[in-house]
Amino acid sequence: MKTLLQAVQISKNYGDLSVLKSIDLEIGEQEIVTIVGPSGAGKTTLLHILGTLDHPNSNPKSHVYLNGTDTTQLSDKELSRFRNQNMGFIFQFHELLPEFTAIENVCLPTWIANSDSKKAEKKAQELLDRLGIKDRANHKPTQLSGGEQQRVAVARALINDPKIIFADEPSGNLDSENADQLHDLFFELRKEQQCSFVIVTHNKELARRADRSISIIDGAIKT
Numbered sequence: 001m002k003t004l005l006q007a008v009q010i011s012k013n014y015g016d017l018s019v020l021k022s023i024d025l026e027i028g029e030q031e032i033v034t035i036v037g038p039s040g041a042g043k044t045t046l047l048h049i050l051g052t053l054d055h056p057n058s059n060p061k062s063h064v065y066l067n068g069t070d071t072t073q074l075s076d077k078e079l080s081r082f083r084n085q086n087m088g089f090i091f092q093f094h095e096l097l098p099e100f101t102a103i104e105n106v107c108l109p110t111w112i113a114n115s116d117s118k119k120a121e122k123k124a125q126e127l128l129d130r131l132g133i134k135d136r137a138n139h140k141p142t143q144l145s146g147g148e149q150q151r152v153a154v155a156r157a158l159i160n161d162p163k164i165i166f167a168d169e170p171s172g173n174l175d176s177e178n179a180d181q182l183h184d185l186f187f188e189l190r191k192e193q194q195c196s197f198v199i200v201t202h203n204k205e206l207a208r209r210a211d212r213s214i215s216i217i218d219g220a221i222k223t
Contacts, residue, residue, distance in 0.1 A: 001028035004196050005164060006065040010056045012045055012219075019045045020056070021219040027164070030190055032197045034207045037216035043200045044168055046216065050198060051166040052083050067163055084113050088157030088195075092169035094149040096141040096156075102148075103128065103137040106155045113160060120159070127155040131185070147178035154185065158193060167199040171206070179203065 005027040012020040019042045027033055027050075035043045048054035049064065052071050056062045064071045066086060074082060088109075096105045103124050110120035128134045131151040133144075141149055150170065157165050167186075171179035183206045186197055199206065207213040215222040 004029045008063045009061045012056055019219050027196055030194055032210045034210040034213045035200045036207050036213055041216045042219040043216050047166055047168055047200050052079055086163050088162035088165040090153050090157050090167040090170045092172040094153045098141050101138045102152045105152055106159055109160050131155055164196045
């Protein structure tokens with residue numbers, strides 16, 4: 001399996017608190033990997049660094065490569081553009097903008113990229129259709145169920161055809177039925193979109209189904 005993402009000697013401190021301790025990690029193309037471990041172990045911090053939402057400790061030996069690009073060497077402006085073009089994100093609490101409709105929320109990453117608005121809206125509608133909520137396109141988040149909101153978030157993560165999607169407890173706020181449906185969707189989308197998933201989760205069933213499950217304890221990968 002070809003490596004898509006590689007993290008080398010990733011450490012993170014907040015003051016005197018050591019959150020991550022020299023993590024080395026590789027994610028393959030079209031691989032679904034879960035990150036598990038107790039609360040406070042450093043899972044979300046690692047996910048944010050892999051997704052370039054946070055930075056590791058300053059160290060010339062620390063690198064995060066995505067598809068051959070060393071993201072730690074990009075300027076903030078370059079990094080924002082690279083993240084928008086290559087990565088998608090799904091969060092536990094959806095993070096939808098309440099004043100926007102579902103389809104507008106899905107289109108947000110394309111607006112940031114200055115993409116053609118008509119093409120973006122057409123693709124957003126297709127994604128909402130694929131995710132089974134095309135009739136909710138013009139509803140605002142408060143008019144959607146938790147499961148519908150999370151599907152909008154998934155569509156938003158997919159709109160720019162990312163190579164990798166980072167998800168932080170994506171089913172943590174869903175009931176078991178909606179959680180199972182969301183997990184099934186990830187595996188279907190992996191094939192359809194040919195992308196990788198890195199998922200922080202406490203859901204044991206999802207961890208079992210993943211291609212690999214990485215356990216983080218006290219800021220280190222447990223082998």
